[in-house]
Amino acid sequence: MADDRAVTDLESxxxxxxxxxxxxxxxxxxxKEAGEDLLQxxxxxxxxxxxxxxxxxxxxxxRTLYNLAAxxxxxxxxxxxxxxxxxxxxxxxxxxxxxxxxTRDALIRLLVQLPPRxxxxxxxxxxxxLSEAETAGVLGCSVGSVKASASRGMQRLRELSGTAPGAENxxxxxxxx
Amino acid sequence: MSTELEQRLRGAMExxxxxxxxxxxxxxxxxxxxxxxxxxxxxxxxxxxxxxxAAGGLAxxxxxxxxxxxxxxxxxxTYTAYVxxxxxxxxxxxxxxxxxxxxxxxxxxxxxxEPVPTGLIGSAHGSGGRSFWPVSSSLxxxxxxxAKFSAFTAGGQRVFDVRMTSAHQTLSSxxxxxxxxxxxxxxxxxxxxGGNGGPSGCxxxxxxxxxxxxxxxxxGFIRSQLxxxxxxxxxxxxxxGVDAIKITGASGTFVFWVNPATYLPVQMALPQxxxxxxxxSPTPANLAQLKVTVPAGFxxxxxxxxxRH
Numbered sequence: 001m002a003d004d005r006a007v008t009d010l011e012s013x014x015x016x017x018x019x020x021x022x023x024x025x026x027x028x029x030x031x032k033e034a035g036e037d038l039l040q041x042x043x044x045x046x047x048x049x050x051x052x053x054x055x056x057x058x059x060x061x062x063r064t065l066y067n068l069a070a071x072x073x074x075x076x077x078x079x080x081x082x083x084x085x086x087x088x089x090x091x092x093x094x095x096x097x098x099x100x101x102x103t104r105d106a107l108i109r110l111l112v113q114l115p116p117r118x119x120x121x122x123x124x125x126x127x128x129x130l131s132e133a134e135t136a137g138v139l140g141c142s143v144g145s146v147k148a149s150a151s152r153g154m155q156r157l158r159e160l161s162g163t164a165p166g167a168e169n170x171x172x173x174x175x176x177x
Numbered sequence: 178m179s180t181e182l183e184q185r186l187r188g189a190m191e192x193x194x195x196x197x198x199x200x201x202x203x204x205x206x207x208x209x210x211x212x213x214x215x216x217x218x219x220x221x222x223x224x225x226x227x228x229x230x231a232a233g234g235l236a237x238x239x240x241x242x243x244x245x246x247x248x249x250x251x252x253x254x255t256y257t258a259y260v261x262x263x264x265x266x267x268x269x270x271x272x273x274x275x276x277x278x279x280x281x282x283x284x285x286x287x288x289x290x291e292p293v294p295t296g297l298i299g300s301a302h303g304s305g306g307r308s309f310w311p312v313s314s315s316l317x318x319x320x321x322x323x324a325k326f327s328a329f330t331a332g333g334q335r336v337f338d339v340r341m342t343s344a345h346q347t348l349s350s351x352x353x354x355x356x357x358x359x360x361x362x363x364x365x366x367x368x369x370x371g372g373n374g375g376p377s378g379c380x381x382x383x384x385x386x387x388x389x390x391x392x393x394x395x396x397g398f399i400r401s402q403l404x405x406x407x408x409x410x411x412x413x414x415x416x417x418g419v420d421a422i423k424i425t426g427a428s429g430t431f432v433f434w435v436n437p438a439t440y441l442p443v444q445m446a447l448p449q450x451x452x453x454x455x456x457x458s459p460t461p462a463n464l465a466q467l468k469v470t471v472p473a474g475f476x477x478x479x480x481x482x483x484x485r486h
Contacts, residue, residue, distance in 0.1 A: 010204040018199035026194050033406075036200060043207035107189035126183055127190045158182055 006050040010043065010057075017058055021065065027123045028069040030112040041068050063138055066120050110160045117141075118153030125150050276441070276456040277463050278319040285449040288312055290328055292339035292352040293481045294363035297326065310336045310356065318466045320459055325467050340469040351469055352480070360471045363480035379405030396440040399424065399433065408433075416444045417453065 018039075025042070026035030042064040046057055053060055111119060117139075124135040125146075135146045289309035290297050298309075313331040317324065322343040328336040339352040353360040379402065402408040407426065414423045414434060421434035421443045434444040436456075445452040457463050 007204050007208045010207075014199050014204055018203070019197065022199050023190075023194035023197050026197055027190055032197060035197070036203070039199075040203055040207045040210070043204055044211045047204075047208055047211055107186055108193045111186070111189075122186070123190075126186055154182060157186065161182070161185075 006047055010047065010050075013057060014043075021058070021061060024062070024123060024128060025065050025069070027108075027111070027127055028065060028120065030108070038065055038068055063140075066124070066138055067140075069116070069120065107157070107161060110157055113160065114153050114156055117145075118149045118156065121146055121149040122153045122157075275459060276439075277459045278317070279455045279457055279463075279466075280317045280319075280452050282315045282317070282450050282452040284313055284315070286313075288449060290315075291481070292326075292337055292350075294350050294365040295348065296341065297339065310354075312336055318463075320464065320467060323467050325469060338469045340467065350480075351471075353469055353471055353475065355472075358472075358475045359478045360475050361478050361480040379407050395442055399435060399440060399442070413437075419443050 021042075022035055022039050025038040026032050029035045029038050042061050045064050045068075046053070046061050049060070050057075111122065114122065120139055121135055124130045124138055125132070130138065132143050132146045132150075136143045139146070288311070290312045291309045310328065311330065312328040314329045316327045316329070319325075323340070325338060325340045327338045330336055335355045337352055337354045337356075339350060341348060341350045343349075347364065349362070349364040351360065351362040399408065403410065403424065408424050409426075411423050411425050413420055415421070416434040419434070419436055422437050424433040424435055425431065432446045433442050435441065436443050439456065441456050442454045444454065
């Protein structure tokens with residue numbers, strides 16, 4: 001059956017290229033579990049269009065990951081204000097191990113705080129080492145937009161990690177902005 | 178300019194992902210999820226069906242819409258834990274279990290439904306060759322083991338009533354069709370779940386699995402889905418005068434608004450329909466709404482064959 005063949009081919013593809021894609025997905029989402037979910041969602045779309053994809057599916061899957069992550073981020077931002085309503089009542093549960101953001105490195109926590117476009121650009125530029133033109137291609141935007149997002153994102157990270165006193169403490173306490 | 182920060186960032190990214198491994202069978206899982214979604218869109222079940230089947234203690238699959246799997250949710254699990262604890266408190270209230278459910282659903286244009294002995298099947302895109310009835314809205318009453326679902330046209334004319342009752346692990350159903358003046362009754366040869374149906378398992382798609390229990394199973398179902406991470410609390414919103422807790426699935430296409438005092442649903446939104454819930458005292462007048470009467474002159478016909486999934 002054609003579908004079974006596609007799944008077999010996809011498993012082979014994942015064996016070869018899955019790990020770097022999953023690492024990108026983890027960085028785009030901010031947690032391993034969400035990264036796996038994101039990659040699975042990307043694979044579903046890839047399977048849906050498998051027969052129409054000519055050549056290496058990695059480019060298609062990478063673009064899908066970025067687009068799906070951006071959708072999720074947009075929703076998260078819209079809900080952030082509402083989440084504050086529950087914040088005080090739930091402060092005691094913030095350190096119970098259920099939070100999905102890995103606490104091993106403060107910079108990652110700061111990265112999670114960036115707007116989706118800036119975060120995606122920074123992951124593409126500084127993790128995937130894509131050029132500005134390649135990043136623009138993946139994100140479907142102009143090179144100028146990539147430059148601006150990268151600049152603003154790094155500036156924000158500098159502020160949060162260095163010159164903004166207490167920023168990391170706030171994050172460690174689970175505060176949202 | 179920011180070389181040092183870039184290096185630190187790169188190092189942090191390396192450390193954060195250094196133990197990431199692709200789980201075995203991810204492609205197969207994606208394929209299963211895709212197939213399940215495709216199957217569900219072929220056999221859509223209306224929200225009213227969910228309530229009807231809830232009374233019978235059956236698992237119902239196939240609510241319209243699609244959950245994406247991407248779910249960046251760095252802070253939401255905390256709130257989920259909070260809600261789970263409060264749901265547990267709400268479940269301790271015996272009053273929740275003795276309320277009668279009334280829900281009104283408005284469907285998107287093109288929706289059609291067909292009563293069958295085990296509930297309702299439907300389509301969001303025409304009949305597909307089956308004897309579906311175009312339905313614009315519905316009114317459902319549900320109390321313990323009995324539920325009645327009434328379907329209406331856009332002009333408010335009654336299309337059909339279907340009543341389902343479960344007793345001693347047996348389901349019986351009666352449907353009355355007002356457009357062609359027919360009716361049928363059926364006791365399908367299926368065995369229902371015998372237990373009270375505690376918290377159901379984690380549902381990773383857009384399934385609703387309600388089991389017999391307090392509040393017709395809704396609090397238990399919502400609690401179990403929050404606990405396992407399939408649903409997420411996204412905040413508060415005033416709905417129908419209630420400062421409700423808003424809960425959604427991973428993609429946000431399936432949303433519940435839940436009463437913070439009882440953890441019973443106030444509203445449910447799917448891509449093709451929106452349902453408003455009311456939870457009423459089981460007064461004699463309200464319980465009378467569960468009855469179905471066959472008008473004089475209607476012709477009895479054979480019920481549709483039971484399809485086993």
